Amino acid sequence: MAKALVTWGGWDGHEPDKVAALFAGWLGEAGMAVEVTDSLSCFDEPEALKSVDLIVPVWTMSQIGKDQALNACAAVAAGTGIAGCHGGMCDAFRENVDWQFMTGAQWVAHPGNDGVRYGVRMVSTDPLVAGVADFEVETEQYYLHIDPVVKVHAVCDFPVADGPHAVNGPVAMPVVFTKGYGAGRVYYNALGHKAQVIGAGPAAELMRRGLIWAARRG
Template identity: 30%
Template sequence: MRTRQALVVRGGWDGHHPIEATDLFVPFLEASGFTVRIEGSNEIYADDAVMADTDLVVQCVTMSEISSEAFAGLQAAVRAGTGLAGWHGGIADSYRNNSDYLQLIGGQFATHPSKSPDRCSGDQSDNYLPHTIEMTELGRTHEITAGIGDVELTTEQYWVLHDDLNDVLATTTHPTQPYHPWHRPITSPAIWTRLWGQGRIFVATPGHSLDVLENPAVRTIIERGMLWAARTASE
């Protein structure tokens, strides 16, 4: 039986610790039977031979750019059955200037609301809010999230723009606050899957920092999500 191949692509904004974050999951992938290749540039997506042999892409690239050749390679691979998985800005805020990438992923980071201005100190913690990742009816039975209850976190709470092709496993609700301009609570998808051609896509918005990724529920969801997205040996 052919050994499944996982491609970890990492880079972009250092604030999401792309090396340390992905290193958390490499041992899991190897223990799950994958041979893992790690790349520091998304230009690997333009290598047709590599992508044809890749069963799972784990991407952690925030606020970056992608060439037309690299994106075409990624899109073609997913359509042909390569899985794509990631968390937080490493997948949902990767290539803002590429509308086709945004359509592929199905959810684009818009903002993470902050604390009250009088409680802000000017560092990243200004955006760390207590909030709940709430399982949907689908999420309570889906293999990625089954048996995992709602998750309480204090970290960035992503507000994402999204479409109805996503199968949403969990949501999070942004409340109204006197210091914010919206007038009613906004519910955003927090964990979702998406089918694209023959490929599967998994996105989890929690994951700003290593402690969030090490949260047992978050880590389990990401691990299961990667396995769910990966092309199976029979495909």
């Protein structure tokens, strides 16, 4: 049976406990054995971490130990998948560049803050988004600094809310992307400011598929 590790904590505003429970439920329904923890001590033992098939971090901001981050990177490089959403993966551990290099992006701004209405457009033919139509959300719109190697599956358009970035003109910002890291798969979805944002509808379907896709194969 595949094993998933869901670890949550950090800024309470992103409801990490609720998001972690949501993801754990989907993974259990997919037939995985799921461990849920509210501690980063799960990253302390490198060999134990490599035995996990999927890591799901739900940590906004906070701090991670250097060895803990390197252990997570080594596990993914060895074949453990990693998947996450919103601030829980790509605004985690802002001071740790190893984490950012592995996960493929870092949040830098959300012009308009929460409550911005914008469209999410599918831009690939990958099975991860097959059959999912373009949709609208009302939530934070993430502006990310992105690893150029990522494979983009869905985007949103900036600017929607005005700000100093708007002078640069329109840009299609990745919302859903994947990449490889050694033998491991990396999946990210920028939605999920609150659990309800990603708890139902197209956003939930994209996230559920991504979690399952990222898990180790074979």
